[in-house]
Amino acid sequence: MSWYLYIVRCKDNSLYTGITNDLRQRVREHNTNNSLGAKSLRYRRPVELAYYERFETQSEAAKREKAIKQWTRKYKLKLVEGFTLKNSSNFSGPVAQW
DSSP states (O other): OOEEEEEEEOTTSOEEEEEESOHHHHHHHHHHOTTTSOGGGTTSOOOEEEEEEEESSHHHHHHHHHHHHTSOHHHHHHHHHTOOGGGOSTTOSOGGGO
């Protein structure tokens, strides 16, 4: 099973970083489900997937998440700006439809 570190961009242009083993489902939960999505995102919907990395284990993903959460917004934006979802065959197509 793969694990993902992800960054979503919120409607207020803030960034949220997390990990999951089902990227599509997690973005959907953040946008629609008050009991499963992150509480901090409830009033910042909709969110849009801006970046992700794939890992073999939850531990690896969590370590990367911890590192990125310590970064300034400036560095996170540089990471996001250099990434395009179009280059990924696993997650092509409109993210908003997830």
